[in-house]
Amino acid sequence: IAGITQAPTSQILAAGRRMTLRCTQDMRHNAMYWYRQDLGLGLRLIHYSNTAGTTGKGEVPDGYSVSRANTDDFPLTLASAVPSQTSVYFCASSVQGGFTDTQYFGPGTRLTVL
Amino acid sequence: AQSVSQHNHHVILSEAASLELGCNYSYGGTVNLFWYVQYPGQHLQLLLKYFSGDPLVKGIKGFEAEFIKSKFSFNLRKPSVQWSDTAEYFCAVTSNSGYSTLTFGKGTMLLVSP
Numbered sequence: 001i002a003g004i005t006q007a008p009t010s011q012i013l014a015a016g017r018r019m020t021l022r023c024t025q026d027m028r029h030n031a032m033y034w035y036r037q038d039l040g041l042g043l044r045l046i047h048y049s050n051t052a053g054t055t056g057k058g059e060v061p062d063g064y065s066v067s068r069a070n071t072d073d074f075p076l077t078l079a080s081a082v083p084s085q086t087s088v089y090f091c092a093s094s095v096q097g098g099f100t101d102t103q104y105f106g107p108g109t110r111l112t113v114l
Numbered sequence: 115a116q117s118v119s120q121h122n123h124h125v126i127l128s129e130a131a132s133l134e135l136g137c138n139y140s141y142g143g144t145v146n147l148f149w150y151v152q153y154p155g156q157h158l159q160l161l162l163k164y165f166s167g168d169p170l171v172k173g174i175k176g177f178e179a180e181f182i183k184s185k186f187s188f189n190l191r192k193p194s195v196q197w198s199d200t201a202e203y204f205c206a207v208t209s210n211s212g213y214s215t216l217t218f219g220k221g222t223m224l225l226v227s228p
Contacts, residue, residue: 033215040123042204042220043158058215090157099208100146100165103216105158 004106023091031097050097120219137205
């Protein structure tokens, strides 16, 4: 069982380009999340989905979009990347999305926007 | 809205020293509290969590945390640290305010010197 996989591991991207970060989980968890991690700021929630077909905005959603076509996949898209989106992006999942859930994290994608 | 404050951004200890990392949260309702650890170059892993019951929670690798409701605190402790405990530690909280998401503190970087 792999848990959560993310791709790519790292990416350097020119500003203005479109980029999709992939996240797949094999635990059949209903809820999935995208965070960005920045030095001194901890992890901040970008978007979440508590079940396939639904998504919600987190603390820092601007410039990002997500979709949840099925249970396993939760891609994060940057429509037109900007340097302030340089960060490490973590995908996570939990069983139901309720407040007693434990979230499990993927290995992360390091994105640099030049 | 809930928030989490971690007292120290950086902590440096020698091996065998005792560790206490401070964490305070702000939310007046029912909360669940977590400590996650991120070893260098790795993704976040759950150290321990508190949902209810005994306020002293024991986690992996000899870590424990005590929930003190009156102080809105959930400090992480370890009696004797090892070099392998060098990592960044994140306190996080969820609450029962509707659909709950995980709010992280900004993290504490622990460096243990051999």
